[in-house]
Amino acid sequence: MGRHSLPDDRAAAGGGDRPPRRLRTVAIATVLVLAVAGGAAVAVQGGLLSFSKSCEEDAVHLSMVASPDIAPAVRAIADRARTDEVRSDGRCVDVNVVARDSYKVADALASGARPDYQMWLPDSDLWLTRAKGAGDGTAITPGGSVATSPVTLAAVPRAAEHLRWPKKTYTWAELTGAAMESGRVRLGSADPARSATGLLALNSIGASARKQGGDSDTRVAATAKLLAQRMSDGDTQVVATLPQDGSGAEAGNPARNQVVLLSEQAAFAHNAESAADGKLDLFYPEDGTPLLNYPLTMVDERHQSTDESRAALRFTILLSEDSSLRTFREHGFRTTYGAADEKVVAAAGGRSPQPYDATQPPAPTDEALQETLGLWTITVQSARLTTVVDASGSMAATVPGRNQSRMDVTKASLIQALDQFTPNDEIGLWEFATRLDGDKDYRQLVTTAGLGDPVKGGGTHREKLAAAFAALRPVPDGATGLYDTALAAYKEAQRTYVKGKFNAVVILTDGSNQDERSISRSALVEELKSIADPTRPVPLLAIAVGPEADREELDEIAKATGGGGYQVNDPAEIQAVILQAVMTAGQGARAAGE
Template structure:
């Protein structure tokens, strides 16, 4: 804890054999919306008398707010209420812990967006992957994770009529084999929560890709195939995916096309579902033999240094309660395993698991941040149409020859853009601007083609895609033209924001071979301030800035792009542009905000 010593009672019975708390600094920011929501919840709790104690505690209680993932919030709330009833103390003062229910992806988006510090001191998301994504642009409040308080493996659940056809429980499968068997059946419909909003969905999809790579080296193909299927039956949250299941024996047996018979969910979600379901509606669980990833519920302090000493010590005191033997029993009653993934047979049976399904095998190694990024990027470009405004540098320096190619930077750029166009579908929307200095009167930029569907008919015949190809081919450097980068970036970003289309991957792609050379226009600091003001996590338009050639300043364009949730890239040869655009789209999917709607 740095400046704080441990509170009394830090080591409790049942904690001595557990691994020590892990700790990593995370940098994040939080939106005003959460502050208002937490403030409202705090007022309601206070008014409702939820923090009542005996006279010995009432005036001195340390009050904490903890934002928890919806699945674990009830269990944590039960532990907090018991602590109040038992008048558990930290340094002689009673604990009053208010537990707020918050979707992990919602908190992550607010943290990454920036704003005022939150009024909750502790965050308990369902997975550590949210901490990485909550860093956003890396200019926010630190997050300090202190280890897992519970866990639940990611599984594939089926209604009994479907699971029996796949040989459950005797037959075991790898992730790749299980999904392949599921997809081959016309009647076993597979559902999932959106991987951009669900750690369960993202971890499962990443596991499918890793398993496919080990089995046949076709990771991208299998992930794309699975993503397309899941996109057709995707739910907004883990709770809603359970609502898509066959409701009764008739639905399950007759194969109601509107109902799923298999879903990617956590063991805990299946436990809760089975506890409430009638006999015919209970689920069977497959545990892939190449390892199941865990939801790990990291106990995380939010901006540790802003906490008062009593708050900080009380937060650690509550963490010890969550890691204690009594809390383990409470978590188990709600369907959770311990933080290290140890399974109780009775819990697994209630959730729908049976031997010889390998439910007690060691958890799969957690995927790296890079693997998660690549999977989320693949999901983004597979299931969502793109809406890209392409802005190309037409300054005089684009006439410079590319070493060893006998072509100018502009010629190679045009070829690469035309090749990249072939990667998109008729439903994708792409437009084109060019820029130099004073290109259109006093303006440094000119719109050549509006951002429209490539398959839309164009005036005079043909499609928008065909006209756009011709426009790319017709780009020419402007003799004597300088690089009017800043004014162009602001104008094109304003246009892309004002024409945002919900449900598509909206982005602004800027290609330049130099730094800004227009001293009459907006400054870099003013541009960044304007972009920060315009950027909206509910209507995300990341800038993908590509510095082309040795004269371009990658650091400069990266600084500008990151304000919007995008990034800067550098290519020494314009022929690399096509690959970089696809790579950048995948990377922009990492934070999940580029896929809103």
């Protein structure tokens, strides 16, 4: 939208200083007041307010999908814009606001679906990364934040008293640990794969646990396992698990949670509709409350007309005006930079000395969130992975900037990745290069088994697998026998499929197929498509390591099985990419089963 001047921009900015992420505020000095014959404008079906005749004939109609928590506030602003007949280039702006879960919108955009809306307001910018997918989805243009809300831990009065609210303060790790220790307190969460609140909270728990030291990954996995047992699909559903009278366990209903991971705004909305003994008390962890930041995002701008683009910009400006900020506050939201409002905090259940007005920590990186989500996916649904590693001679090449070969860095990354898997996860190891085992291009080194299983001679399968990773060596003069290996590994994973686990084949290669005797790429893709069984999914996750690897080739092969191709220029990135690939394929498998 930067190619246009501001529509109907006739006044200077106002409202005081604004932070860098805030949308620029332009005060509209002229309010158009039109007399409507026969009385005031009336509400029409669907909550939309009628325009005067002049507006109805020439309005610019736009659609916005918004996170369900903020949709009522934005809808109120859109309705007021109709009443006031807010204009863009002389034409009235008519915005229809539809509530839709952010994860559903992100997944649809990532798939390249043609949207029927021009604007999107998710509850967090983490969904923007998901919506971009591999870069071939519907184009989006991120804008600034319109409001914020901190992620907290909400408790019904009995549970809050047990946790010594409000005087007792905790870190994230201490707070969830205290909730887990008591049989009288049941902790629930929305699914981190579908809820920004759940994912940001889980990421904060993990970061807090790492600061404690010790076996932090095990503690975080234990917390994730507990949350998974009392997980709800989304934020609306997790609120519905709370008891209405504040009693919880004493009422004898084990289906009810007493403590939940929740945004301040969600607690505000819950308390507004609850009787006194059903209101929530909020804990604000000492090590910071991450923010939902509601970034206004333009969608598929190249297919918007100039009038639509300028009207969308006009509505963007409207959302940052003082009247709109008051509307957001009335609905329980904070300012765009997270400053606490005493009335909002009190209504939501916050009270001093809980640090509700402390400075928020820096937003987590995309990489940190991907790792957390990968850990969640693996923890909640145990994985069964066949790891297939390229042992061709090119793996002996030195990694730029490192005094190590591709194979050495790959091995180290795989060993590190093992730490993210639980004892119940099953992992095996193959290696491949041309004529590695007689006429075969592949060889199984370690059978697929539970990492916690004991092995002959002592130790665990995890230790055996780590030793096998460490022992991998490039085969001198060995070429890349990719196609036959991919087919054989896939068939074996299908044959040994374990129901109830996330079954997948992970292939790592630094080149394209070099075995002229093998099946062709087109024949391989067709056979994979023909034998893939959606009732027993085994996605192939193919990772191209280094600049010589052909990601497009790998992606074509992997997509035939419901998987995907990924690229890493530095083998040290493999650990994070494996977690991302498992998470993405795991979500796809679950969505296909719904």
